[in-house]
Amino acid sequence: MSFLDDDRLELDDPGEGAPRRERPTTRPNRGRGKGIGRPRPPQRRRASGGRDGGRPPRGGGGAAVLQQPLARLIIGLALVVVLIVIITLVVRDCNRSRLVDSYRSYLNDSGQVVNESSAQGKQLFVILSNPKRDNPPTVASKVRALAAEAQSLSNRAADLDPPGKLDAAQQSLATLLQYRVAGLRQLAANLPQAITSKDASYAAGLVADPMQTFLSSDVIYRNSFAGPATRALKDDDISGIAIADPASVRFLGNPNYAGPAGARALLPPLRRVGESSTGGLHGTGLVATVALPSNKQLSTSSTTTLTATDQLKWKVTVKNQGDFVENGIKVNATYSTPSAGPGESAPQQREIGSIEPGKEATVTIPGPPNPAPDEQASLKIEVLAVGGERNTTNNTAEYPVTLTLGG
Numbered sequence: 001m002s003f004l005d006d007d008r009l010e011l012d013d014p015g016e017g018a019p020r021r022e023r024p025t026t027r028p029n030r031g032r033g034k035g036i037g038r039p040r041p042p043q044r045r046r047a048s049g050g051r052d053g054g055r056p057p058r059g060g061g062g063a064a065v066l067q068q069p070l071a072r073l074i075i076g077l078a079l080v081v082v083l084i085v086i087i088t089l090v091v092r093d094c095n096r097s098r099l100v101d102s103y104r105s106y107l108n109d110s111g112q113v114v115n116e117s118s119a120q121g122k123q124l125f126v127i128l129s130n131p132k133r134d135n136p137p138t139v140a141s142k143v144r145a146l147a148a149e150a151q152s153l154s155n156r157a158a159d160l161d162p163p164g165k166l167d168a169a170q171q172s173l174a175t176l177l178q179y180r181v182a183g184l185r186q187l188a189a190n191l192p193q194a195i196t197s198k199d200a201s202y203a204a205g206l207v208a209d210p211m212q213t214f215l216s217s218d219v220i221y222r223n224s225f226a227g228p229a230t231r232a233l234k235d236d237d238i239s240g241i242a243i244a245d246p247a248s249v250r251f252l253g254n255p256n257y258a259g260p261a262g263a264r265a266l267l268p269p270l271r272r273v274g275e276s277s278t279g280g281l282h283g284t285g286l287v288a289t290v291a292l293p294s295n296k297q298l299s300t301s302s303t304t305t306l307t308a309t310d311q312l313k314w315k316v317t318v319k320n321q322g323d324f325v326e327n328g329i330k331v332n333a334t335y336s337t338p339s340a341g342p343g344e345s346a347p348q349q350r351e352i353g354s355i356e357p358g359k360e361a362t363v364t365i366p367g368p369p370n371p372a373p374d375e376q377a378s379l380k381i382e383v384l385a386v387g388g389e390r391n392t393t394n395n396t397a398e399y400p401v402t403l404t405l406g407g
Contacts, residue, residue, distance in 0.1 A: 102163045104241050107229065110173055111244040113157045114221065117180060120150055121214065121251035124184070125327040125354055130269040131282070131388050136192040139270060143191060147184035154178055165232040172224035176217040180251055183213035195270045201260065208263035214252040222246035253327055253353030265356045269324045282324055282388035286397055287317040287360060289381050291367075298379065298399040308403040312367030318383050320355035321394075327354040330384040333365040335401075337377045347382075371403045 127142045134142070154177040162170040187210035194206035226246050233241060256262035289298045291306050292313040298304050306312065314333050320326050329352040336345035350363045371377070383395040 099163065099236065100238055100241075102161075103166075103233065103236070103238055106160060106162045106166060106170075107241055107243055109160050110157065110162075110170075110225075111242070113153060113160075113173070113177070114244050114249045117150065117153055117177060118249040118251060120146060120153070120180070121253065122328050124187075125253060125325060126387070128266050128270065129282075129324040129326070129387075130272065131324070133272050136195040136270070139195070140188045140191045143184055143188040147181055147188060150177070150181045150184055154181055163232070165235070166229060169225045169228045169232075172220055172228075176220040176225070179213050179217035179220065183210040183217070186210040186213065191270070194267065200264060200267075203267055204260045204264040207266055208258055208260055211252060211258040211263055215255055215258040218246070218250045218252055218255075221249065250353065254356070256356075262356070266325060268357075281322040282326065282386055283320075283322040283391055284326060284329055284355070284383050284386055284389065285319050285321045285394040286381060286383050287319050289317075289379070289397065289399060290315040291401075292364070298401065300397050300399055303376070303400040303402055305402045305404060308371050308373055308405055312371075312403075314365045314367060314379065314381065315362055316365060316381055316383075317360055317362045318352060318355065319360045320357050322386075322389070323357055324388075325354055325356055326386045328352075329355060329361075329386060331363050331365065332380075332382045332384065334380040334382075335368040335371070335377060336380070337372050337375050339372055339375060347380075368403075373403055373405045375402070377401045377403065 124143065124146055127139060127146065130139060154174065157173055157177055160170060160173075187207070190206040190210065194203040197203040197206070226243050229243050233239070233243075252258065254262060257266060290296065291298060291304065292315050293309075293311050294306060296304055296306065316331050316333070318329060318331065330349055331352065332347040332349050334345055334347040348365050350365050352361045352363050355361045368377075377400075379399045379401050381397050381399070385392050385395065
């Protein structure tokens with residue numbers, strides 16, 4: 001029997017006494033040339049459903065997705081986008097903080113400058129009240145010294161660094177401060193002739209001209225600095241930063257001084273040269289106190305009943321009873337009750353810019369913030385003494401008051 005014959009052996013059903021034949025494990029590869037008789041390699045069985053027989057990729061579904069290039073690209077792009085958004089938000093927040101800080105720093109510094117300039121204006125009118133009866137050259141010298149201080153303040157303001165939206169406002173600030181320097185220098189030059197001139201109209205004109213320059217500087221601050229600064233803060237949605245109030249930082253306390261009549265009223269104290277201090281009087285007096293908004297005049301002899309409201313204010317009228325222009329007159333209002341705790345009766349103070357001799361002026365002071373209703377109270381109004389004032393008996397009054405809840 002040949003080798004090929006051996007390969008063809010098959011197992012027959014065993015019969016009685018019949019020997020078993022083994023079934024060949026391989027089938028001949030007929031008709032394929034040299035490969036005849038070689039065993040065929042075992043084939044993998046494929047299940048239906050795909051090229052890989054539907055078998056899921058190794059590592060599970062999520063891992064398989066991450067192994068796909070497109071999925072990895074999309075995830076990478078998403079991470080980049082998130083990172084860009086985070087960086088953008090951080091940068092925007094930093095820029096916002098820098099913007100707010102720049103506004104706060106600039107407006108605080110500029111506010112300090114205009115407050116100091118306003119104080120120089122008050123100092124000017126103290127000089128013009130001539131409490132020491134200085135001669136014209138001495139008065140002019142004091143005004144020139146004040147002009148030098150104003151110039152120094154102007155130089156300081158020129159170094160301020162405003163936010164971009166306040167560049168024009170910064171230029172206006174520099175302009176108004178230079179107006180004040182120029183006005184002081186002009187006034188110092190004009191004063192000797194104005195004091196000695198016998199032509200009242202001419203003398204008043206010499207004083208009124210620089211006063212008009214001071215008035216212009218106040219207008220520039222209100223319209224070209226405070227106004228634009230307020231709008232810029234609103235446009236940039238910034239709150240909590242205060243701008244110096246134009247009414248409280250005026251250089252010219254009384255705009256009437258820029259006119260002939262007001263300027264003429266400044267001359268008498270300047271012409272009292274060499275007189276003793278008894279040659280003229282300094283003094284103010286309390287005229288009346290009215291409760292707002294009811295317009296009830298308070299009495300020192302009877303209790304005034306008022307309705308408690310957050311609009312309650314005290315309107316105080318003060319008269320200049322002396323011979324000189326008085327500046328920076330301070331008025332205190334103290335509201336007290338028997339049940340008031342420590343600090344609740346602290347006085348509230350407001351200031352009148354200036355009062356000409358024989359004239360009256362008013363000031364409004366806020367009422368008590370948290371008054372106790374239906375309780376006897378006392379309101380004390382006090383006009384603080386001005387320089388050189390000796391008689392203060394008419395500067396103070398106490399009014400009995402009761403506040404009710406109304407309705």
